Amino acid sequence: EVQLVETGGGLIQPGGSLRLSCAASGFTVSSNYMSWVRQAPGKGLEWVSVIYSGGSTYYADSVKGRFTISRDNSKNTLYLQMNSLRAEDTAVYYCAKVPYDSSGYDTYFDLWGRGTLVTVSS
Amino acid sequence: EIVLTQSPATLSLSPGERATLSCRASQSVSSYLAWYQQKPGQAPRLLIYDASNRATGIPARFSGSGSGTDFTLTISSLEPEDFAVYYCQQRSNWPPQYTFGQGTKLEIK
Numbered sequence: 498e499v500q501l502v503e504t505g506g507g508l509i510q511p512g513g514s515l516r517l518s519c520a521a522s523g524f525t526v527s528s529n530y531m532s533w534v535r536q537a538p539g540k541g542l543e544w545v546s547v548i549y550s551g552g553s554t555y556y557a558d559s560v561k562g563r564f565t566i567s568r569d570n571s572k573n574t575l576y577l578q579m580n581s582l583r584a585e586d587t588a589v590y591y592c593a594k595v596p597y598d599s600s601g602y603d604t605y606f607d608l609w610g611r612g613t614l615v616t617v618s619s
Numbered sequence: 620e621i622v623l624t625q626s627p628a629t630l631s632l633s634p635g636e637r638a639t640l641s642c643r644a645s646q647s648v649s650s651y652l653a654w655y656q657q658k659p660g661q662a663p664r665l666l667i668y669d670a671s672n673r674a675t676g677i678p679a680r681f682s683g684s685g686s687g688t689d690f691t692l693t694i695s696s697l698e699p700e701d702f703a704v705y706y707c708q709q710r711s712n713w714p715p716q717y718t719f720g721q722g723t724k725l726e727i728k
Contacts, residue, residue, distance in 0.1 A: 534663075534717075541706065541719055541720075541721050541722050542657075542706055543719070544716070544717035544718065544719070547715060547717070555714055555715050555716070557716065591663070603715075604651040604653065604668070605653035605668045605669075605710070606653075606655075606663075606665065606708075606717075607665050607668070608665075609662040609663055609664070609665075610662060611661075611662050612662055
């Protein structure tokens with residue numbers, strides 16, 4: 498079965514760090530583009546970061562310099578290292594697969610995990 | 620940054636009725652627009668990609684149309700399970716930045 502399972506969320510104090518994991522099954526993370534999208538409580542969706550199959554990474558301005566996306570090919574797992582956390586980072590974090598066409602261009606998210614909740618509070 | 624504006628914010632309809640949801644982009648996104656459905660406590664689910672292509676397993680009552688800056692998601696005859704929040708989404712050309720509309724809540728009248 499093709500699926501994504503996020504883990505690693507929890508309660509963390511402002512200024513702290515947390516690493517989220519997203520274990521994939523049914524497909525190979527390293528051969529795909531993968532992304533993180535978050536949703537603050539009662540709010541809409543906000544894209545966070547993407548990693549391309551070649552290893553290039555991109556971030557939303559709101560997390561640039563604080564968050565790092567990476568993957569472990571041997572574990573078929575995607576990660577999001579979150580440092581200098583702020584109250585406004587409180588959200589459910591989803592990982593998502595990003596399909597791309599023959600030219601390598603990607604435009605949408607076709608598979609989502611169930612998400613993991615991160616709460617930043619003292 | 621391309622901004623997506625969805626309307627209406629809330630749509631109240633009855634099962635069996637036709638639903639029309641709108642998404643307007645602040646500049647042209649060609650046909651690179653997707654639609655997602657999200658139910659409470661669940662992850663978003665891809666419905667439509669590239670403006671008009673239904674994702675795998677999506678019922679034919681869901682259809683998408685539009686190009687450039689104006690897009691529409693139509694649900695031809697609402698089923699009870701269709702009441703949810705719907706988001707549109709696009710990706711800017713370079714650097715890649717993905718943005719979502721603020722959502723339309725489709726509620727039972």
